[in-house]
Amino acid sequence: MEDETGIIDVVAAAVRKARKGLGLSQEDLALEAGVDRTYVSQVERGTRNCTIVIVARLARALKTSPDQLLVPQRKGRSSF
Template identity: 60%
Template sequence: MDIKAVVGRNVKQHREAKGLSQEQLAFEADLHRTYVSGVERGVRNPTIAIVARLAIALGVQPAALLEHPTGQEKR
């Protein structure tokens, strides 16, 4: 699985678990909603600084946004 897709899937999963909209997450992370959408869809390649901002806004460690799904091959 592509790392951009992994990050996007994890951001969306954590966002939905917190009950946040993309707009709310974007506000908390000081990003534009369309940027968050692009990250979640795996079309944006966020920097480590952006990953950290998203993690803080989601209340998780940055590593949680980089974890591959269980049973998936790491590439």
């Protein structure tokens, strides 16, 4: 089982990859999710441990489901 830092890194990578895949800026994502741009930056850098409510908001804004932001990304294949 992954430690807490591991899952934070998984969410960080998934959010960043999904956002870039949609061509959104951090500010665009923040506006859609109803959070501050600096919050999105902290999530993507893995310095913010966000709540499940925020994961759900980010997922909705990224046109995915919350569980997809919790799945480690495979190298070489994109799931977004």
